Amino acid sequence: xxxxxxxxxxxxxxxxxxxxxxxxxxxxxxxxxxxxxxxxxxxxxxxxxxxxxxxxxxxxxxxxxxxxxxxxxxxxxxxxxxxxxxxxxxxxxxxxxxxxxxxxxxxxxxxxxxxxxxxxxxxxxxxxxxxxxxxxxxxxxxxxxxxxxxxxxxxxxxxxxxxxxxxxxxxxxxxxxxxxxxxxxxxxxxxxxxxxxxxxxxxxxxxxxxxxxxxxxxxxxxxxxxxxxxxxxxxxxxxxxxxxxxxxxxxxxxxxxxxxxxxxxxxxxxxxxxxxxxxxxxxxxxxxxxxxxxxxxxxxxxxxxxxxxxxxxxxxxxxxxxxxxxxxxxxxxxxxxxxxxxxxx
Amino acid sequence: xxxxxxxxxxxxxxxxxxxxxxxxxxxxxxxxxxxxxxxxxxxxxxxxxxxxxxxxxxxxxxxxxxxxxxxxxxxxxxxxxxxxxxxxxxxxxxxxxxxxxxxxxxxxxxxxxxxxxxxxxxxxxxxxxxxxxxxxxxxxxxxxxxxxxxxxxxxxxxxxxxxxxxxxxxxxxxxxxxxxxxxxxxxxxxxxxxxxxxxxxxxxxxxxxxxxxxxxxxxxxxxxxxxxxxxxxxxxxxxxxxxxxxxxxxxxxxxxxxxxxxxxxxxxxxxxxxxxxxxxxxxxxxxxxxxxxxxxxxxxxxxxxxxxxxxxxxxxxxxxxxxxxxxxxxxxxxxxxxxxxxxxx
Numbered sequence: 001x002x003x004x005x006x007x008x009x010x011x012x013x014x015x016x017x018x019x020x021x022x023x024x025x026x027x028x029x030x031x032x033x034x035x036x037x038x039x040x041x042x043x044x045x046x047x048x049x050x051x052x053x054x055x056x057x058x059x060x061x062x063x064x065x066x067x068x069x070x071x072x073x074x075x076x077x078x079x080x081x082x083x084x085x086x087x088x089x090x091x092x093x094x095x096x097x098x099x100x101x102x103x104x105x106x107x108x109x110x111x112x113x114x115x116x117x118x119x120x121x122x123x124x125x126x127x128x129x130x131x132x133x134x135x136x137x138x139x140x141x142x143x144x145x146x147x148x149x150x151x152x153x154x155x156x157x158x159x160x161x162x163x164x165x166x167x168x169x170x171x172x173x174x175x176x177x178x179x180x181x182x183x184x185x186x187x188x189x190x191x192x193x194x195x196x197x198x199x200x201x202x203x204x205x206x207x208x209x210x211x212x213x214x215x216x217x218x219x220x221x222x223x224x225x226x227x228x229x230x231x232x233x234x235x236x237x238x239x240x241x242x243x244x245x246x247x248x249x250x251x252x253x254x255x256x257x258x259x260x261x262x263x264x265x266x267x268x269x270x271x272x273x274x275x276x277x278x279x280x281x282x283x284x285x286x287x288x289x290x291x292x293x294x295x296x297x298x299x300x301x302x303x304x305x306x307x308x309x310x311x312x313x314x315x316x317x318x319x320x321x322x323x324x325x326x327x328x329x330x331x332x333x334x335x336x337x338x339x340x341x342x343x344x345x
Numbered sequence: 346x347x348x349x350x351x352x353x354x355x356x357x358x359x360x361x362x363x364x365x366x367x368x369x370x371x372x373x374x375x376x377x378x379x380x381x382x383x384x385x386x387x388x389x390x391x392x393x394x395x396x397x398x399x400x401x402x403x404x405x406x407x408x409x410x411x412x413x414x415x416x417x418x419x420x421x422x423x424x425x426x427x428x429x430x431x432x433x434x435x436x437x438x439x440x441x442x443x444x445x446x447x448x449x450x451x452x453x454x455x456x457x458x459x460x461x462x463x464x465x466x467x468x469x470x471x472x473x474x475x476x477x478x479x480x481x482x483x484x485x486x487x488x489x490x491x492x493x494x495x496x497x498x499x500x501x502x503x504x505x506x507x508x509x510x511x512x513x514x515x516x517x518x519x520x521x522x523x524x525x526x527x528x529x530x531x532x533x534x535x536x537x538x539x540x541x542x543x544x545x546x547x548x549x550x551x552x553x554x555x556x557x558x559x560x561x562x563x564x565x566x567x568x569x570x571x572x573x574x575x576x577x578x579x580x581x582x583x584x585x586x587x588x589x590x591x592x593x594x595x596x597x598x599x600x601x602x603x604x605x606x607x608x609x610x611x612x613x614x615x616x617x618x619x620x621x622x623x624x625x626x627x628x629x630x631x632x633x634x635x636x637x638x639x640x641x642x643x644x645x646x647x648x649x650x651x652x653x654x655x656x657x658x659x660x661x662x663x664x665x666x667x668x669x670x671x672x673x674x675x676x677x678x679x680x681x682x683x684x685x686x687x688x689x690x
Contacts, residue, residue, distance in 0.1 A: 079424045110425065137586065151648060226573070230526075231572055239639050240512050244625075244632050244635035245482060245632045245636075247625035247629065247630035252638075274590065280589075287590045293589075294584050295581075298502060303494075303495045303496060
């Protein structure tokens with residue numbers, strides 16, 4: 001007997017792609033967006049899975065993302081390649097530029113990709129994993145909405161500013177980390193508020209800059225970065241490199257532009273790709289084999305590598321399919337049938 | 346009346362340079378090493394000031410650094426420039442390559458510098474500040490000695506792995522952070538041990554991987570990274586990018602090579618330089634002016650920028666000179682008079 005709640009990754013991909021094309025998104029962009037959403041669901045990253053569809057549809061309904069934007073590649077032959085998302089989603093822009101970025105990194109050792117003017121909702125591990133498949137190490141970062149205060153401050157000037165890194169491995173999933181530089185996600189504070197529970201110490205300050213465990217006061221104040229002043233410094237670096245340096249929005253400007261936090265942020269993104277083979281060449285060593293010495297030693301002592309749980313979920317999903325709840329399936333049906341009207345209601 | 350304990354930065358520079366040339370270090374290298382040591386003292390970074398002279402002399406006495414090494418620049422016209430320190434100090438190698446790195450970054454947008462086979466004792470802010478003077482943003486990182494366990498582990502596989510970032514500002518000291526990715530310095534644990542005081546929770550685990558506040562157990566076990574699993578991920582990235590990727594020692598190999606922790610580590614280093622003007626060009630915005638919006642807003646709410654205290658100390662030292670204790674002055678006299686015999690004794 002077929003189990004209606006279990007879908008293959010491909011079947012789910014087709015469904016999500018259809019939702020986006022029916023919502024007016026051009027086919028190539030719908031495919032790119034659906035691919036990262038299904039990847040999130042497949043990896044059991046529920047916060048970046050099909051849960052994101054509604055948010056994307058709302059931005060489309062609000063006219064704050066350009067559904068038929070065709071990403072425009074600008075490659076002047078330098079080490080910096082640019083792709084203008086033209087107000088569309090970041091994902092098709094990244095895929096438009098991926099091959100050029102990888103080729104330039106292989107040719108010169110390292111190259112950077114500037115993504116301009118994009119609607120950004122996806123995790124950054126997609127980009128660094130794609131580049132790891134190409135044999136490249138990479139860093140990816142972007143601003144977001146300014147909810148986070150710098151260490152010692154009280155005003156939210158920084159975004160949750162994610163930072164991701166990928167490193168290729170032979171015969172194994174790549175080494176990948178991808179995390180917010182805030183200590184927690186804003187959604188987690190909201191969940192505590194709804195449950196009437198205090199938040200852990202160190203998550204946030206109130207509007208006077210005093211440490212608070214009251215989720216209301218935290219939402220009214222500012223979140224904090226992970227790792228104290230060191231995390232705050234890294235978050236500031238993300239603002240400077242992927243906001244100011246690109247001439248794109250920093251987190252405060254992104255929030256002002258959208259006029260509220262109901263919609264996903266629009267800003268730029270920075271990806272730096274490095275070819276370990278070029279960097280190691282003169283040493284005569286195999287950089288990937290050298291990296292394995294460390295990575296296997298981390299695993300051998302029982303410590304978990306970042307993304308390990310995600311990769312295990314992926315392996316299960318590719319083998320057994322993705323299980324969705326009745327509610328989730330009903331929502332997919334509704335989005336497919338109603339398009340943007342489903343969120344305008 | 347002249348105050349004998351106060352030296353101008355230039356006077357101290359001459360004294361330190363003399364100590365190194367008398368210890369057999371070639372003039373250009375002695376000058377580069379003295380420059381960073383005096384900069385540390387000037388900025389009131391006592392742990393990277395004249396305190397470091399003794400360690401450097403000990404490595405020289407042990408024959409573990411090549412005193413007359415002439416750094417060799419390798420520039421194949423790619424985005425990766427290499428300099429082989431040839432077993433000498435890292436500082437002259439960096440200065441040998443600085444102009445080529447800056448020129449390549451301006452030309453292509455970003456460039457990387459690989460420093461090979463160097464004795465590394467200095468803070469990384471020197472490099473990123475020098476590049477900020479050249480109008481460039483930069484990242485600098487290197488492995489060290491493996492004293493730090495990955496999150497969830499117990500074996501020291503990671504170094505204290507410093508990470509530094511610099512961003513140029515107009516008419517102000519640059520935005521600079523430079524920190525160990527370990528939660529504390531190993532020396533701080535040693536100081537607690539000598540004082541018979543427990544270390545704070547979260548600094549270390551014992552050899553069984555259990556959290557400990559006992560400094561003896563900590564030194565016998567492993568230190569921890571800042572920021573939990575996120576800091577551990579960043580430290581792992583530093584090992585991969587500035588160790589494995591370059592085909593140079595990672596922290597464990599560096600420790601094995603020196604055969605103990607008494608001497609400074611030998612390994613490689615990675616510097617990535619980015620030209621904000623190239624990255625921002627198509628936006629029509631001034632990236633430095635955009636960055637100021639964030640940096641001045643951080644200061645305006647009373648939060649401190651990283652390095653602020655260091656820059657204040659610098660301004661004072663340049664105006665009033667550097668004050669040394671009698672003991673420090675006596676040590677300089679001894680090093681100058683006795684050369685390597687001062688540490689061999």
